[in-house]
Amino acid sequence: MTARMDRRFSALAAEGRPALVTYFMGGDPDYASSLAIMKALPTAGADVIELGMPFSDPMADGPAIQVAGQRSLKGGQTLAKTIQMARDFRLEDADTPIVLMGYYNPIYIYGVDRFLEDALEAGIDGLIVVDLPPEMDDELCIPALRRGINFIRLATPTTDAKRLPTVLENTSGFVYYVSMNGITGSALPDPSVIGGAVRHIKDHTTLPVCVGFGVKTAEQARAIGASADGVVVGSAIVNQIASSLTADGAATEATVAGVEALVRSLASGVRGARVAAAE
Amino acid sequence: MNQSPYLNSFRGGPDEDGRFGIYGGRFVAETLMPLILELQEKWDEAKTDPEFQKELGHLGTHYIGRPSPLYFAERLTEHLGGAKIYFKREELNHTGSHKINNCIGQILLAKRMGKTRIIAETGAGQHGVASATVAARFGLPCVVYMGATDVERQAPNVFRMKLLGAEVKPVTAGSGTLKDAMNEALRDWVTNVDDTYYLIGTAAGPHPYPEMVRDFQAVIGREAREQILQAEGRLPDLVIAAVGGGSNAIGIFHPFLDDKGVKMVGVEAGGKGLDGDEHCASITAGSPGVLHGNRTYLLQDGDGQIKEGHSISAGLDYPGIGPEHSWLNDVGRAEYVPIMDHEALEAFQLLTRIEGIIPALEPSHALAEVIKRAPGMGKDEIILMNLSGRGDKDIFTVGKILGMEL
Numbered sequence: 001m002t003a004r005m006d007r008r009f010s011a012l013a014a015e016g017r018p019a020l021v022t023y024f025m026g027g028d029p030d031y032a033s034s035l036a037i038m039k040a041l042p043t044a045g046a047d048v049i050e051l052g053m054p055f056s057d058p059m060a061d062g063p064a065i066q067v068a069g070q071r072s073l074k075g076g077q078t079l080a081k082t083i084q085m086a087r088d089f090r091l092e093d094a095d096t097p098i099v100l101m102g103y104y105n106p107i108y109i110y111g112v113d114r115f116l117e118d119a120l121e122a123g124i125d126g127l128i129v130v131d132l133p134p135e136m137d138d139e140l141c142i143p144a145l146r147r148g149i150n151f152i153r154l155a156t157p158t159t160d161a162k163r164l165p166t167v168l169e170n171t172s173g174f175v176y177y178v179s180m181n182g183i184t185g186s187a188l189p190d191p192s193v194i195g196g197a198v199r200h201i202k203d204h205t206t207l208p209v210c211v212g213f214g215v216k217t218a219e220q221a222r223a224i225g226a227s228a229d230g231v232v233v234g235s236a237i238v239n240q241i242a243s244s245l246t247a248d249g250a251a252t253e254a255t256v257a258g259v260e261a262l263v264r265s266l267a268s269g270v271r272g273a274r275v276a277a278a279e
Numbered sequence: 280m281n282q283s284p285y286l287n288s289f290r291g292g293p294d295e296d297g298r299f300g301i302y303g304g305r306f307v308a309e310t311l312m313p314l315i316l317e318l319q320e321k322w323d324e325a326k327t328d329p330e331f332q333k334e335l336g337h338l339g340t341h342y343i344g345r346p347s348p349l350y351f352a353e354r355l356t357e358h359l360g361g362a363k364i365y366f367k368r369e370e371l372n373h374t375g376s377h378k379i380n381n382c383i384g385q386i387l388l389a390k391r392m393g394k395t396r397i398i399a400e401t402g403a404g405q406h407g408v409a410s411a412t413v414a415a416r417f418g419l420p421c422v423v424y425m426g427a428t429d430v431e432r433q434a435p436n437v438f439r440m441k442l443l444g445a446e447v448k449p450v451t452a453g454s455g456t457l458k459d460a461m462n463e464a465l466r467d468w469v470t471n472v473d474d475t476y477y478l479i480g481t482a483a484g485p486h487p488y489p490e491m492v493r494d495f496q497a498v499i500g501r502e503a504r505e506q507i508l509q510a511e512g513r514l515p516d517l518v519i520a521a522v523g524g525g526s527n528a529i530g531i532f533h534p535f536l537d538d539k540g541v542k543m544v545g546v547e548a549g550g551k552g553l554d555g556d557e558h559c560a561s562i563t564a565g566s567p568g569v570l571h572g573n574r575t576y577l578l579q580d581g582d583g584q585i586k587e588g589h590s591i592s593a594g595l596d597y598p599g600i601g602p603e604h605s606w607l608n609d610v611g612r613a614e615y616v617p618i619m620d621h622e623a624l625e626a627f628q629l630l631t632r633i634e635g636i637i638p639a640l641e642p643s644h645a646l647a648e649v650i651k652r653a654p655g656m657g658k659d660e661i662i663l664m665n666l667s668g669r670g671d672k673d674i675f676t677v678g679k680i681l682g683m684e685l
Contacts, residue, residue: 130308178310
């Protein structure tokens with residue numbers, strides 16, 4: 001396995017705080033602005049980066065990420081360019097783990113072997129592929145693990161005790177707990193319910209458990225971070241980008257700065273999580 | 280022809296993972312996996328339960344009007360001067376197409392599973408109308424997702440669905456057509472997992488849908504096989520059906536797949552021609568990929584992004600095809616060919632005038648292929664075509680193209 005992910009979570013555990021995992025769509029609204037956003041994330045306080053691979057038919061995503069994918073594809077983004085973005089980022093940052101997140105078809109068309117080779121060489125540490133459940137592990141998960149790239153699986157409220165071991169079996173890096181049934185960007189449920197679910201998963205695995213889907217504010221990040229090893233923020237960042245664009249979808253000076261400010265605020269939330277929990 | 284992996288049968292698929300060769304499978308988000316596994320379990324129980332079959336048969340006879348007639352198209356046969364042409368008259372079913380066969384089956388399953396809310400996607404509106412119909416019949420609320428573009432061009436069906444008590448939700452995401460409606464239905468399902476049943480309209484999607492929809496539609500081929508044996512004392516030489524997602528085609532093909540002398544042709548929407556992007560010929564002009572829960576032939580670009588199809592017929596306007604068709608194509612058991620918009624339109628008009636049957640634009644594609652092939656065949660040969668829907672819903676589209684004010 002690429003060591004960056006484990007190293008990062010161990011370091012955070014030693015620090016006694018959860019990770020801030022930030023998602024944005026690669027290429028939104030254009031390659032250069034998107035790369036600038038990516039480079040700004042670690043200094044603003046992101047611990048792990050989820051780099052979205054745009055897909056024309058994102059079935060598990062809410063309107064914010066759907067539209068971000070459309071902007072990105074319109075701007076000429078391809079899977080090859082998304083991998084290139086990671087490569088460009090790695091020139092300046094050797095430590096922040098990068099997880100590619102998206103859907104299977106673009107990878108399948110790129111070619112699984114070629115994809116894994118290029119991803120590894122570009123410094124990518126993990127994959128989240130929404131439409132590849134454990135039943136489809138032969139497609140990408142097993143080949144990825146063999147190459148040393150983490151395959152991060154989603155566990156959801158529908159993942160019951162019977163199914164959880166199946167979901168965890170070939171998962172590595174961390175477990176991504178989706179806090180509710182639904183699409184990205186919906187309303188966040190009660191943090192105490194989430195805390196129970198996280199403890200349930202942790203009874204079955206030693207991997208870090210990160211929680212996402214619906215986290216928008218520093219306060220929510222703080223509440224979730226009290227029980228989880230990481231807090232994932234996606235739609236809020238994507239919305240922040242959308243709100244900074246001109247009427248015809250071009251980046252402005254506020255695009256990168258807005259994301260930086262939001263991530264800094266979220267980072268203060270996760271940094272206060274355990275302090276708040278201890279009170 | 281390549282060997283079928285299913286022991287001298289082309290009817291043995293899918294395997295337990297829902298695969299037809301490399302096609303099919305279960306490419307869905309984790310949230311949906313437990314639901315799909317439960318659906319499969321309940322479907323496996325239901326299909327061998329005599330009570331379930333009895334209720335299905337009863338509703339088939341008294342609600343849908345089965346069996347649908349097998350009709351010898353005498354005047355068309357004479358006009359084309361070759362093979363004898365028979366139509367399986369699925370357009371005479373309640374709601375006017377084959378779609379109801381599947382909807383009745385699935386709503387019985389939904390009821391059995393204790394689900395209290397039905398969702399469906401629709402393109403032309405035929406499956407939406409059939410879903411709204413069975414939801415009304417069983418007293419369940421129904422939400423139909425329909426691309427905003429389709430809502431506009433299929434206004435009569437939208438009104439029908441509303442009359443039947445369904446809520447029609449226009450989908451503006453993406454390009455506002457069938458694939459976007461399917462994305463939106465999946466999003467609804469993922470959000471409302473406890474009470475909702477997703478009634479997929481075609482033989483595609485994650486396992487067990489392709490198998491289940493096929494089995495509900497195979498009543499078409501089973502009846503037709505008996506009827507043609509009774510009428511002609513032998514099997515047809517050629518079976519032709521239109522293919523969008525492919526439910527009417529797989530329904531008529533499947534019972535004939537192991538009859539070696541019976542050729543199968545699936546007709547895809549060639550739209551304005553295969554050179555550009557304005558067609559829906561997934562097999563003829565697409566390549567294998569993964570969308571909506573299954574691996575199958577898709578219209579896509581070099582980056583794996585799904586393209587928008589085009590067809591004069593909204594019911595064929597889908598950039599994919601059921602996985603079993605992809606497999607039947609690759610093993611050579613069925614042949615898939617494109618028919619252009621204008622050819623379908625000519626066939627539509629010919630049948631209307633010569634047989635007094637207004638066909639839907641979907642089977643008009645199959646008919647155009649019949650018109651091409653029949654004259655070259657012997658008078659002792661037989662073509663069986665699935666006349667899968669009636670054309671009342673299409674008169675506005677056709678009127679517009681022919682420059683008539685309605």
